[in-house]
Amino acid sequence: MHVFQVDNAELIESITQQAKEAGVTDGAIVSLIGAAGSFTVSTMPADDASADVVTDYGQPAEMLGTGEIVNGAVHIHATMAVAGDLGVSLEPTATYAAPKDSRQVPLTGKRTTRPATRPDDTKPLRGASVTATAAKLTAARPWGISRLAPYPTTVQLPHATVTVDPATQLGVFRDRAGQVVEMGKHGTSSGTETSTTTNSDSDSDSDSANDQDSNQD
Amino acid sequence: MPATEERPVLVATEADDVTADMVITELNRRNVPVVRFNPADIGAGLAVSARFGTCPAAVAGRVRTPSRVADLAQVRAASRHPGDAQRALELVEPTQHRRRTP
Numbered sequence: 514m515h516v517f518q519v520d521n522a523e524l525i526e527s528i529t530q531q532a533k534e535a536g537v538t539d540g541a542i543v544s545l546i547g548a549a550g551s552f553t554v555s556t557m558p559a560d561d562a563s564a565d566v567v568t569d570y571g572q573p574a575e576m577l578g579t580g581e582i583v584n585g586a587v588h589i590h591a592t593m594a595v596a597g598d599l600g601v602s603l604e605p606t607a608t609y610a611a612p613k614d615s616r617q618v619p620l621t622g623k624r625t626t627r628p629a630t631r632p633d634d635t636k637p638l639r640g641a642s643v644t645a646t647a648a649k650l651t652a653a654r655p656w657g658i659s660r661l662a663p664y665p666t667t668v669q670l671p672h673a674t675v676t677v678d679p680a681t682q683l684g685v686f687r688d689r690a691g692q693v694v695e696m697g698k699h700g701t702s703s704g705t706e707t708s709t710t711t712n713s714d715s716d717s718d719s720d721s722a723n724d725q726d727s728n729q730d
Numbered sequence: 731m732p733a734t735e736e737r738p739v740l741v742a743t744e745a746d747d748v749t750a751d752m753v754i755t756e757l758n759r760r761n762v763p764v765v766r767f768n769p770a771d772i773g774a775g776l777a778v779s780a781r782f783g784t785c786p787a788a789v790a791g792r793v794r795t796p797s798r799v800a801d802l803a804q805v806r807a808a809s810r811h812p813g814d815a816q817r818a819l820e821l822v823e824p825t826q827h828r829r830r831t832p
Contacts, residue, residue: 675744675745675746676745677745677766677795677797679796679797679798680797681754681755681758682741682754682758682764682765682766682797682798683751683754683755683758684745684746684747684748684750684751686746696748
């Protein structure tokens with residue numbers, strides 16, 4: 514087992530160099546932990562697994578990741594935690610520098626799209642299904658949250674308790690003050706939908722479908 | 731303890747049931763004894779003892795609510811749900827209450 518420490522350097526470059534010096538050409542990076550002053554990540558467009566979306570983030574982040582070394586090439590997937598307790602999952606490709614004073618930079622990366630340029634010799638181990646796990650989360654509200662709304666038809670029940678009257682065996686509805694409230698009578702509902710009719714005269718074309726309708730009172 | 735009702739109708743439903751109230755109102759109008767209970771109240775609010783033996787032992791048992799007592803051997807009809815309202819009235823007076831034809 515080797516422990517590589519990266520101080521004030523670009524992450525991939527430094528690990529590649531240290532692995533080479535340690536004689537490691539193939540291996541698993543079982544743990545990657547630390548912080549970066551700025552970082553650049555690579556993800557894929559939603560509709561194209563063969564392209565990379567490269568995004569530069571000019572702000573510091575905590576980093577947790579794992580990866581592999583294949584034929585000396587370092588390949589890392591990591592999750593970056595940035596200000597506001599937000600996480601960015603990604604495949605970092607470059608530019609890990611020492612922390613600097615960039616805390617005011619909002620989480621909006623500069624984004625470019627380029628064709629995939631990964632080394633051919635790593636492709637057998639890095640199929641689309643593997644690299645597809647890299648994704649980016651932004652601070653946007655989940656879409657479903659925007660769909661939330663109070664129930665439009667809530668009603669306040671007029672009674673708080675219901676008891677059975679000993680003399681009549683009827684339900685007695687009382688409000689919170691103990692006053693009997695009148696619950697009214699059950700309404701009746703009647704369907705007023707029209708039925709489907711089919712004209713027996715096959716020459717005419719006057720069939721009509723049914724309309725759904727009902728009355729409730 | 732309340733007196734045992736004479737040939738009562740059992741109405742098994744919850745207290746909050748305005749449909750059952752409509753049935754019970756009609757039964758009261760006809761002076762038919764009603765014992766209303768909620769099976770969920772069994773315990774302090776409802777006590778049941780019953781025996782369903784083979785011949786010659788007859789059915790025996792009691793249902794006791796805080797306000798009423800029914801002798802199971804005397805029960806004339808039972809309505810278990812507001813959906814049974816029409817059926818309950820039929821059981822009480824079969825000739826006068828026909829189920830509406832669909």
